[in-house]
Amino acid sequence: MTKADIVAEIAEEGGLEKNEVQKTVETFMKTVKGSLTKGENVYLRGFGSFVVKERAEKTGRNISKNTTIIIPAHNIPSFKPAKTFVEDVKENVKVK
Numbered sequence: 001m002t003k004a005d006i007v008a009e010i011a012e013e014g015g016l017e018k019n020e021v022q023k024t025v026e027t028f029m030k031t032v033k034g035s036l037t038k039g040e041n042v043y044l045r046g047f048g049s050f051v052v053k054e055r056a057e058k059t060g061r062n063i064s065k066n067t068t069i070i071i072p073a074h075n076i077p078s079f080k081p082a083k084t085f086v087e088d089v090k091e092n093v094k095v096k
Contacts, residue, residue, distance in 0.1 A: 003025065007021045007022050007025055010025070032050050035050075036050055036052055036077045039075075044082075046082055047081070047082055048079055048080055048081040048085055049082075050077065050078070050079055051077075051079075051080060052076070052077060052078070053077075053078045054073065054074075054075055055074050055075070055076060057070065057072055057073045058070075058071050059071070
């Protein structure tokens, strides 16, 4: 499912104009991204949490040059689904 599919489904279900739904979805994503950029986590009860995770410094390998490199500590965005979300997926998704 793409962003366009999501917009189309919300517009159809809610009886709204696609351009208004598009603006809302874009604003939602911009708000989540902005919060995470500031280091603030976003919690959506019943859906999940968008959180910033810290990665520690570690040693890696550059396999093309066969050398050791140091990967510096950094922060990455992450999504942790809510328990009910996980349970719904487990119960309803059929593996093909």
